[in-house]
Every structure is written in structure tokens, then in C-alpha cells.
Amino acid sequence: MRRPQRTVPSPHDPGAPAALGNLSAELNRFVGRENELVRLAQLLEESRLVTMVGVGGVGKTRCATRIAGLLEKRYCDGVWLAELSAIHDPELLEHALIDALGLTDHTSRPPRTTLVEHLARRRLLLVVDGFEHLVDACAGLVRELLRRAPGLRVLAVGRLPLELDGELTFPLPPMTDEDALLLFAERAAAVQPDFRLTDDNRATTLELCRRLDGIPLALELAAGRLRALSTAQVLQRLDDRFRLLTGSSRSAQARHQTLRTAIGWSHELCAPEQRLLWARLSVFAGQFDLEAVEYICSGADLPAESVLDVLSALLAQSVVLREDAAHGTRYRMLDTVREYGAEWLAATDDTDRLRRRHRDWFLGLATWCELDWFSQRQGEVAARAGSELPNLRRAMEYSLETPGEAHLAQYLAGTLWFLWVGCGRLSEGRHWLDHVLEEDTPYDSSRLKALWVLGYVAVLQGDAVGAVAALQECRDGAERADDATALAYAVHRQGCLALVTDDLARAKELLEDALRRYQELGELNSNVLMGQVELAMAVGFHGDLDGAAAICEEVREICEDHGERWTLSYALYVLAFAALQRDRPDRARELLGQSLTISHAFHDLLGSVLALELLALVTAIEGDAAEAAVLQGAADRIWPSVGLPLFGSAHYGQPRVRCAELARRELGDERYASALREGGRLDPDTAVARALASGPEDRRETSARLPGTQPGPGRTRRPAASRTSGRGGPER
16 A cells, blocks of 8 residues: 655655645546546535445546546545555554554554544545455444544445445446547557557457447557557457357446456467466565565566566556656556456465465565664665555465464564554554464564564553563563573563653663663664663653763764664654753754654654654743644644653653643633644644744744655665574574
């Protein structure tokens, strides 16, 4: 699933334009369908739920995204597309919608609650595409969202209706003869630039379009053949295929058979190596890149060095589609084409082997990403791992389905800690960690890693009970297994739990113990540095500002040496806290601006809201009490998506208490409450933009959203298949 274009700051393109919603730009011209678009617009005026149904390949997705784009200005909170075809587990449905809407939620509350609370106050159009394999779960979710969010309208797109009260169903017909001719001609010209509709070829082309029932996917596949064949030859070669069809019915079943016939014919015309690659590509979920294809799909019958040429041939025939992303070129297959390939893969009895190779590749990718998270490629890792999430989910599912391999799912869920914690996906991370640990496996390195990561996630979600259970189990298991690495991480996260629950003496003891263990192991990464930052927090909250600052200056230097940004944001927060305690609000604002920019770019709500709270205090000290209260109100709005405000900690809450005292004294109760409400109406992106503005007047006038990109596009390379040194790699 494509990550949405968000209104977030990017260190790579600070002036990029912002967009509300996540619709992709069209890669080629939309052709025809004027009557259908008019009717869809009318239906969306009449009903809050419209379901567009039709056979595969009839153009439902393209038509839905087209009408959504045309109606975008009617919805003040945007138009959002949720693609569900790559989701197999109904329990991930809510997470997929959260992802599509660009939400970040760190709490342990049900994801459905997050969706309801977000949508309840908004006016937007949600396009739910490819739900038919999840129809019952999707129907239940859509029903509740529509009931709880009066400003929501849903355009559902699938092969069958949801069958909900109030639903208007729009069967998307095949293209008219005129539209089909225009589409075929345009796509044909893309592969054969001198192709034109003429008096000589118009009748033949029209007959071809009619034989293909005006189904856009079938037309595009046929157009892709014009590199080697004339229109007349394409039509002639289809004749034998279409004689298998009986009668002249234009029912949905007949059109489905027409499409399968067209796909099958295209499949037959492929060279053997093209058919082989087509089948093997079906193991991917969502998008994929060339390196993954070269590893997973190659073999003695398809050498890796020939994969690019074969893939290019499938691209030319519209079997595979190309999509350019910020972090490189990506490819995908339409669902109907992928399903056909999966059938051929199953017929060759090769599905399990290919799914295993797919799983092993993404184990290697996760291992590489974890290593490179602690480097200047951290932004690239965030973007890459986010885009590969559908395939990472598929890899975990395969490991759980395969007897004796649950430990690999545990390894993968644990290795992705940086995605769950560092990139604002705590809720889905908790889902997977809980799920993989349900399997009864030995206390090997994979299970122990999943346990300490679960404990870490639970701490950040404010779930002290869950954190204590997971971390104690990890610690006991590590001691029995003599796993010094897992023991160090368990002790570290127990110290983190003590810190956020205000047991500073215990936190200092445990964190110092963990850091000694890390040093003995030679361990240095973002987690280790975060342990130092957490120790600095414990020391600083206890009053030793010099000690806290010294620790964080050391962390800052290491981060800069390695290009680490995520942990750096927390070190900057502590340094800002120390500067403010030393009556240096100007220095504190500078440091907090850097911290907030980084945290927000990584969708790290905890880091963002901590910096925002402290910036509110800085603003109050600078004498702008009204703006301080606005920022405090904005932080109040974010905290429910983080967890218990300030962890219920008196130490984390001290800046907030002080800010409230200053602002209330200056403004009085009524004006203070009004400013809080004003801040509570700001969405997080606007709040961050306002907090980062240079001066009081600029801050009040700031309403522009921040530019949205994923952090850090860059190079890619093949992930290592070896174990991560000292981190508990998978045993296969």
C-alpha cells in the first residue's frame, strides 16, 4: 500500500508543495467514461455510501480515482484512497485504513477507535478499493464509520456490493464502442508511435474492441501486442480463443470469461521465460523492485542477469506496471493479472518454494534496514520499509503458516522495531508482536528479541502491565538461555519503564546497568544511544543538569558521526530542557526547533508532542502567553494518539504545569481556556508549522501545511542474508 503524501517537513525538500489526501497523479491520460463519471457524482450527492461493482479489468479503480480527484474540492478534509487487495488478514483492515489516512497512533487502544475519533469531526471522501476478499469485515467497519462520522462519504470499489443499508450500487459497464476505440488507439500509440486510427484499420479495430467486450484491461493487453503484430493479426489470433465462448451474452460472467480469455491469450503469446516470470511475480504483495525480482524469481531457467529484459517485455505488454517513487522505481501487477499468474504458479507446484524465497528476501531486507537505521541512510530506511510493509506482512504470515518456522516471524517482528517505534507504527507493531508470540517456541534469540521489543512498544503505549510481563519474561528467558544481548535489552527497557513511571533512582540503576552490558558486548546503535538519552533524562529530572547535558552532547556527537537523526531528536530535547532550566530560552527554542522537525518528519508523535510541550513553555517565558496556551492546546489534541499524557509523570509534566501557571496568570481563566480551545482545533501538521515559525507574529499567521515527503530517498542495495551480529538473527 502506497504511503500517503503527508504534510510533514522534509530535510531534503523543505519547499515542496503540500497536499491534503493521497491520490496518485495519473501516469497516462484518462479516456472516456463521461456518462459514468456524471452518474457517480450524482450518486455521491444522494448517498453517503456508493459501491461501484464490476468484473476484474473493467476499470473500476481508475474510474474511482478519477471521480475522486474531480470531486476533491468538495471535501475540506480531502479525498483518501485505501487499497486493500494486498491485505489478507481481516484483523489488519483497520490498520490499512489508518495507514491510508496518514494517521499515527501510539496507543494500545483498538485501531477502530482511532479511526472513529479521527473521522468523527471531518468531512472527507474515503475510497475503499479491492475489498471483496474481506467483504464481511469491510462491511462491518464501513457501517460503523458511517454511523459515527456524519461528514464521511465512502466510495467502495469491488466485485460485489457490501449489502449495507443506504448503499447505492453502481455497476460499471464496459466501455462504449467510441470510448474503447479511443482507449485502444491511445495505448497503441504508446507502444507503436506511428499508430493512428484510419479508414483502413478502423473497422478491424472496432471489431477487436467489441470482441474484447470493451474491457479496458483486455484492450490494454491487446494494444501491448502491436509492437510485433498488426491490428488485423491481433484480431485473427484471438478468433480461436473466442470460439470457446458460447452465445452472445454480455452478462458479468461472460465478461469475466472474456477477460480471462484475453489474459490467457496474452499469456500464450509470451515467450516461455516471460510466462515464467509472470507466474513468479504473483508472490509479491503490492509493489516490488528490480532487486527483489532478481533474487526471488531467478533460477537456472531464468538467470538473474536476464530478469530485467524479461521484466521490460512484460512492461511493454501491460502485464506489469511501473510506478516511480521517491526512493526508486517500483513495479506492480493488477490484481486480475496477478491472480492469473498465481494459478499458473500453483499449476507448476512451485508456490511454496517461491513464497519461501520471498520470505527469505524480506528477512534479509529487514536485517539490512535495521543495520542501516543507524546511519546516514536512516531516512531511506524509513521510506523503504514503509513501502515494503505489504510484503513484510506477507513474509510474517508465511512464517506463521509454515510448521516449525514461527521463530522467523518472531525474528521479523522484532527486527522491525525501528518501523514500529521510529516511524509511528506502534499500533500495528503491537498487533504483530502479540500475534507472533502466541506461538509456543523455545527461548531462542528470535523470541527474546520479540519480547523486549514488545515490552518497549508497551512502555511507549503507556501499558505498564503489558510492559512488565513481556520484559520480565524476556529477562528470565535470557538468563536461562545465557543470551547476554537479550538480557541487556530487557534491563534497558525495564529502566525505561521506571523512568516514565517516575522511579528515577531505579531508572538510573537499570539504565547504567544496561549501558555497561552494551559496552561489554560492543553494541552501538540507536537503541544504545537512546539508553544514554534516557539516562540523561533521569539525571536531569533529578537536578543534575550538567550531567544530563554532558551525556547528550556525547550522544549528539555520535549521532552526527553516524548520520543518526531519530535518537538525535531526543538528545536535542534534553539539551533544550537543560538550556531552559539555565534561563536560556533562546537556545532552548533553537534546539527544540531541530528536535521537532526531525520527530515530525519520522511521524514520531511522542518526540513531537514532548518538543511541542516544551516549546509552549519557552513561548510563555518569552512573554507570549496566548500563543503558549495555543501550543499547549495543540499538544492536548495530540496526546490521545500517544497514550497517557506525559505518561502521568510529574517530571515529564513539570514544563506543562509551569507553562499553564504563567499563561493563566497573564491571560486569566477565560482567555486561557479560549486559547487552549484554539490550539485544540489545530491539526498536528499546522500546529508544528506554527510552533516552528520564527517569531510571535509569524506564529500567529502560520496556517500553511508543511511539505510532505518520506524522509530520505537514496540508493538501494541487496539486503544481506547473514545474521545480524549480536542481534539474534534467524536460524533457518
